[in-house]
Amino acid sequence: MAREFYYKGKTPDELKEMTLEEFSRIIPSRSRRSLKRGFTERQKKLIEQVKKEPEKFHKTHERDLVIVPSIIGANLG
Known part of the structure; x- marks a missing residue:
């Protein structure tokens, strides 16, 4: 039997149903600070691409991107 994934319960x-404000309450302070400062243009572009085509594999060099609820389960590489 496979183990279910949980993040902070x-x-x-x-998590996908949460808003960014709700999500920011449960993430660590460093990630919360990054969200508060906003996303770069490249990060915004990647998030929009993932929202449009969540099943597609997305190549990226955005290693400092905080995984927000809208991109959970996406294929990034």
Whole structure:
């Protein structure tokens, strides 16, 4: 039997339903600070691409991007 994934007691489906404000309450302070400062243009572009085509594999060099609820489960590389 496979183990279910949880982050801070929340399942991936519960995380996907959260707003960024709700999500920022449960993430560590460093990630919260990054979200508060905003995303770069490249990060915004990647998030929009993932929202449009979540099943597609997305190549990226954005290693400092905080994994926000809208891109959970996406294929990034």
